[in-house]
Amino acid sequence: MAANGGPLRPEWAPEDAGAEFACRVLPGVDESACGESARPPAGPPRPAKLTVDDYVEGILSGNRMLLSKAITLIESNAPKHFETGQEIVQRILPHTGGAIRIGITGVPGAGKSTAIEALGCLLCEMGKKVAVLAVDPSSSISRGSILGDKTRMENLSRTPNAYIRPSPSGGTLGGVTRKSRETLLLCEAAGYDVVVVETVGVGQGEVTVRAMVDFFLLLVLTGAGDDLQGIKKGILELADSIWVNKADGPNRQKALSVRADYDQILHYIRPATEGWRTRAYACSALTGEGIGDIWRVVEEFRKTVTASGFLRERRRSQTLTWVRSMTTEYLQHRISRNAELAEWTAKIEREVAQESIAPTLAARKIIERMEETLFR
Ligand SMILES: Nc1nc2c(ncn2[C@@H]2O[C@H](COP(=O)(O)OP(=O)(O)O)[C@@H](O)[C@H]2O)c(=O)[nH]1
Ligand SMILES: [Mg+2]
Numbered sequence: 001m002a003a004n005g006g007p008l009r010p011e012w013a014p015e016d017a018g019a020e021f022a023c024r025v026l027p028g029v030d031e032s033a034c035g036e037s038a039r040p041p042a043g044p045p046r047p048a049k050l051t052v053d054d055y056v057e058g059i060l061s062g063n064r065m066l067l068s069k070a071i072t073l074i075e076s077n078a079p080k081h082f083e084t085g086q087e088i089v090q091r092i093l094p095h096t097g098g099a100i101r102i103g104i105t106g107v108p109g110a111g112k113s114t115a116i117e118a119l120g121c122l123l124c125e126m127g128k129k130v131a132v133l134a135v136d137p138s139s140s141i142s143r144g145s146i147l148g149d150k151t152r153m154e155n156l157s158r159t160p161n162a163y164i165r166p167s168p169s170g171g172t173l174g175g176v177t178r179k180s181r182e183t184l185l186l187c188e189a190a191g192y193d194v195v196v197v198e199t200v201g202v203g204q205g206e207v208t209v210r211a212m213v214d215f216f217l218l219l220v221l222t223g224a225g226d227d228l229q230g231i232k233k234g235i236l237e238l239a240d241s242i243w244v245n246k247a248d249g250p251n252r253q254k255a256l257s258v259r260a261d262y263d264q265i266l267h268y269i270r271p272a273t274e275g276w277r278t279r280a281y282a283c284s285a286l287t288g289e290g291i292g293d294i295w296r297v298v299e300e301f302r303k304t305v306t307a308s309g310f311l312r313e314r315r316r317s318q319t320l321t322w323v324r325s326m327t328t329e330y331l332q333h334r335i336s337r338n339a340e341l342a343e344w345t346a347k348i349e350r351e352v353a354q355e356s357i358a359p360t361l362a363a364r365k366i367i368e369r370m371e372e373t374l375f376r
Helices: 052-060 066-075 077-097 112-127 173-189 205-210 249-266 292-306 312-338 337-352 361-372
Strands: 102-106 130-135 162-165 194-197 216-220 240-242 279-282
Touching: 052 066, 052 077, 052 173, 066 077, 066 162, 077 130, 077 173, 102 112, 102 173, 102 205, 102 292, 112 130, 112 162, 112 194, 130 173, 130 240, 162 173, 162 279, 173 194, 173 249, 173 312, 194 361, 205 216, 216 292, 240 249, 240 292, 279 292, 292 312, 312 337, 312 361, 337 361
Parallel strands: 102 194, 102 216, 130 162, 130 194, 216 240, 240 279
Antiparallel strands: none
């Protein structure tokens, strides 16, 4: 590597690389020059390495720094962090389940972040602790379309009772799902009463989040007359309530009429939650009008599904479904990681493509080989 000062040339750069070799490494910043956010607060010296006990006690006592560090372990892809993360999750499990879990989806620009900030501030004023998480399964491709949220929720992020965590970025859908679910559990153990999960209404975001929350809210806009046609197929079936946002100024009347249209349509759609009628409302995240109503609807929902036992049932089945999908995914991973099996699978799949082997027989051949290779 080059001497200090100026951009450094990485070791793997070609010897004769000229200016056209675009990769330069900028000199590192001296750690002591970092702001407070990058360093633990001054005070008694911190033990060199945190134990699982430290994490667990910290989380249970609502220590935000330790909560954040634990989430970082959960999000890490290093096997050692994974093991520690799992130990923490196992230990805090008895202290989870206390929050109401709310998912919010809608197209980019619908006003999700603004609405969450308004709702979050309101709940904090009511003395509640609110955690806001984001799930963006497309982040590995789009490079974090949702990351701007943290700066947008400026008021909420200044509130001591609110905790905001951006989306884990990158990785497979299964990875993002696991990290988000475990983060939700850690927040519950840390005493947050309400966990709000924001997701972009593209890709698998809403399906992923629907499967991890109690109450799912869809935020929509009034558009150019074709509103209801423009709505993503199948999304109304996932929602526990629909909110026409930006019902303010000259848009207010239109919003109220679109709300009525949605309410009409909802008569023909099977509700997402047994024993609950999904309805449409109007609100303005900007003026705050109707934001209190969101909370009233959530409370009514919680009362209804707790009394009927559906909430418990939903959570149990969500967890089971998740475990089953992780098992399947893990098997897929084992197959693809084993060179011999991967080759065998590719060969069978070619035969399937050429229609020279029946699909069911193909699956059986792959499984037989998997049993021989992995389990004997
Ligand atoms: N007029 C009006 N603008 C809003 C409202 N809610 C959000 N916005 C604006 O819409 C834009 C997108 O909002 P944002 O919360 O970032 O949307 P997200 O992509 O769904 O999270 C921002 O410029 C907001 O200020 C609302 O209720 N009324
Ligand atoms: Mg947003």
